[in-house]
Amino acid sequence: MPITRILIANRGEIALRIHRAAHEMGIETVAVHSTADSDAMHVRLADHAVCIGPPPATDSYLNVANIISAAEVAHCDAIHPGYGFLSENAKFAEIVEAHDIAWIGPKPEHIRTMGDKVAAKQTAGELGLPLVPGSDGAVSDPEEAKKIAAEIGYPVIIKAASGGGGRGMKVCESEDKLESLMKQAGSEAKAAFGDDTVYIEKYLGNPRHIEFQVFGDGKGNAIHLGERDCSLQRRHQKVLEEAPSPVISDDERMRMGEVCSKAMRDMGYRGAGTIEFLWEDGEFYFIEMNTRLQVEHPVTEAITGVDLVREQIRVADGKPLSVAQEDLEFTGHAIECRINAEDPFTFAPSPGKVSYYHPAGGMHVRVDSGLYAGYSIPPYYDSMIAKLIVYGRNREGCIMRLRRALEEMVVEGVKTNIPLHQELLRQGDILSGDYSIKWLEEWLAARD
Numbered sequence: 001m002p003i004t005r006i007l008i009a010n011r012g013e014i015a016l017r018i019h020r021a022a023h024e025m026g027i028e029t030v031a032v033h034s035t036a037d038s039d040a041m042h043v044r045l046a047d048h049a050v051c052i053g054p055p056p057a058t059d060s061y062l063n064v065a066n067i068i069s070a071a072e073v074a075h076c077d078a079i080h081p082g083y084g085f086l087s088e089n090a091k092f093a094e095i096v097e098a099h100d101i102a103w104i105g106p107k108p109e110h111i112r113t114m115g116d117k118v119a120a121k122q123t124a125g126e127l128g129l130p131l132v133p134g135s136d137g138a139v140s141d142p143e144e145a146k147k148i149a150a151e152i153g154y155p156v157i158i159k160a161a162s163g164g165g166g167r168g169m170k171v172c173e174s175e176d177k178l179e180s181l182m183k184q185a186g187s188e189a190k191a192a193f194g195d196d197t198v199y200i201e202k203y204l205g206n207p208r209h210i211e212f213q214v215f216g217d218g219k220g221n222a223i224h225l226g227e228r229d230c231s232l233q234r235r236h237q238k239v240l241e242e243a244p245s246p247v248i249s250d251d252e253r254m255r256m257g258e259v260c261s262k263a264m265r266d267m268g269y270r271g272a273g274t275i276e277f278l279w280e281d282g283e284f285y286f287i288e289m290n291t292r293l294q295v296e297h298p299v300t301e302a303i304t305g306v307d308l309v310r311e312q313i314r315v316a317d318g319k320p321l322s323v324a325q326e327d328l329e330f331t332g333h334a335i336e337c338r339i340n341a342e343d344p345f346t347f348a349p350s351p352g353k354v355s356y357y358h359p360a361g362g363m364h365v366r367v368d369s370g371l372y373a374g375y376s377i378p379p380y381y382d383s384m385i386a387k388l389i390v391y392g393r394n395r396e397g398c399i400m401r402l403r404r405a406l407e408e409m410v411v412e413g414v415k416t417n418i419p420l421h422q423e424l425l426r427q428g429d430i431l432s433g434d435y436s437i438k439w440l441e442e443w444l445a446a447r448d
């Protein structure tokens, strides 16, 4: 039975993104929302809306029982989780499928494997993805750890197997500190994730973050849609993303893309996925795979013309991918700025009422946002309020257009990081594409 009504288990811009793709396909949407989001745009645009709980996400957007009940009451035949919240929760995916509701996401077992860092790394290695040199799985014995670290060479990074969001990591410069840092990493991981398992990797000094978008039909066919460069980060949060990467050649894209898509074919992967690598001196090193749609997916859409959410819905409906690898063309350049309601200097969140809003427009300018004048940004959720995605025939043209679009964009009543983006787009290293994952924090520290 084809999908006719999708419950969107998310909020904000991504809920709108999914609603738009669904409506273009003639599919109805059901929004769910917390009491803090009754007036949100995703609730206003959806065909139906169901309140699923009070403001805290644990009671609403993460409330599995209430979301499943909403899907049943509203007669939904599919659920799209967006990103964050329940999107990488294998148990939730299983519950959805057990209710005979189509899960618009990867197979639960793949979500589970890739969500466990040690298992993910092992699987990635078996699938032929290049790994960061390090321990073969978890290490608990300090003597064994010392042996491994001596082999790969210092500095090394100690990582929590169930870590996430950049937490539970320690860089170790020399052997005398290894044992105590392992203990620290283990106890921090135990406190944060309830699991003290750690593993060791070579610490890369100045890498870029480059990720490949992949897509599988769940039946053994899979493609890649090129890479995104997300090296501009603060505290492991991406700030600006671009595609293609300024340092990847066409040949390298096709070579590495093929390595990634072959891995997905071998896995029988279904739906959208992102394989994240650190890149240094021309080498790729797998760090993790995200089994969901990414925030930064629109830059890929801009340079390929493929609607990734539409593909997700098609595949969940048992249809084949609508594009073949040989038909995909990568043209031009796209950059996304994440616009957050926060102080551009201190980064303190700035929720509150938006008194005036004017999104940027014009040729090749896309704004994905749930903002409107009079909307109150609630303090309970992520501070990202809009994504500005700009396309140009080449990187230089894209940057010129992006500067113009940032000039036009007005959000009044709350503070935003628009001034930060404007300043970034005047920096020589950004203009030349010469930046690593350390660049932004070093630049911010020098600016203060």
Ligand code: ADP
Pocket (backbone or CB within 6 Å): 132, 157, 163, 164, 165, 166, 167, 169, 201, 202, 203, 204, 205, 209, 236, 278, 287, 288, 437
């Ligand atoms: P998380 O799931 O917590 O985000 P990741 O494994 O994706 O953890 O790593 C998060 C970030 O930590 C990376 O984007 C990178 O900045 C840094 N990092 C991770 N592994 C290494 C490494 N081996 N060398 C240097 N930096 C690393």
